[in-house]
Amino acid sequence: MDFGDILIKRRAINFFDPTRDISDQLIRDLLEEAVKAPSSFNLQPWKVKILRDPETKAQLRSLAFDQPKVTEAPVILMILADRDGWKEGSETLEKHFANNLEPEQRDWFIGTTQALYGSNEMASQAFANKNAGLFAMSLMYAASNHGLHTHPMDGFDHDAVKKAWNIPDRYWISMLIAVGHLNPGTEVHPKAWRQSAVEMILEDDDHAPD
Numbered sequence: 310m311d312f313g314d315i316l317i318k319r320r321a322i323n324f325f326d327p328t329r330d331i332s333d334q335l336i337r338d339l340l341e342e343a344v345k346a347p348s349s350f351n352l353q354p355w356k357v358k359i360l361r362d363p364e365t366k367a368q369l370r371s372l373a374f375d376q377p378k379v380t381e382a383p384v385i386l387m388i389l390a391d392r393d394g395w396k397e398g399s400e401t402l403e404k405h406f407a408n409n410l411e412p413e414q415r416d417w418f419i420g421t422t423q424a425l426y427g428s429n430e431m432a433s434q435a436f437a438n439k440n441a442g443l444f445a446m447s448l449m450y451a452a453s454n455h456g457l458h459t460h461p462m463d464g465f466d467h468d469a470v471k472k473a474w475n476i477p478d479r480y481w482i483s484m485l486i487a488v489g490h491l492n493p494g495t496e497v498h499p500k501a502w503r504q505s506a507v508e509m510i511l512e513d514d515d516h517a518p519d
């Protein structure tokens with residue numbers, strides 16, 4: 310499928326084939342492809358939990374409004390957005406720094422990320438979620454490219470899942486993504502209504518010039 314087809318044909322699928330598994334290697338391939346996503350300062354503030362054990366998925370389903378796809382899909386990816394990923398000492402910041410930047414850039418780098426994402430809680434939350442969302446989208450497109458289907462979900466009890474999985478406070482559970490194969494016989498309908506370009510463009514009338 311070329312990318313134009315993927316854009317049109319990717320759907321949030323409700324009916325997964327519970328008899329078809331996905332290999333660990335394929336999941337790793339998807340993650341390695343998705344990590345090519347852009348992120349603020351290349352900070353990559355995300356982590357992933359891979360849930361595939363039936364009992365684990367059953368527990369998750371009970372905290373996710375009993376959505377059947379949680380147990381029917383062979384794999385659920387829990388996308389964790391790291392609200393501390395801009396902080397000095399954070400693993401991803403330090404690895405990016407060590408691989409890509411020069412020591413003399415450090416003060417500027419730490420100061421700028423602190424100013425942009427560390428001024429208040431909302432800034433850190435937005436930083437985490439916008440970047441994890443781009444990663445999640447890349448992952449879903451990568452899955453489509455491998456002939457797989459996906460379904461992003463935020464229909465779950467965030468606090469209960471966080472507690473049950475002992476997720477550290479720095480992470481917001483950005484979304485769950487069911488990944489698997491389409492259940493045979495399922496008809497995939499065309500996409501629902503989308504805004505046209507004209508509908509989504511806001512005129513720039515209220516912009517106050519300097």
Ligand SMILES: Cc1cc2nc3c(=O)[nH]c(=O)nc-3n(C[C@H](O)[C@H](O)[C@H](O)COP(=O)(O)O)c2cc1C
Binds near residue numbers: 321461463501
């Ligand atoms: C962040 C996010 C969370 C979502 N959560 C749920 C969910 O919990 N349950 C569900 O059935 N669909 C969920 N959806 C799927 C949307 O309803 C779906 O993407 C939208 O209707 C557009 O359809 P399409 O993805 O098939 O093009 C979610 C989508 C996104 C992007």
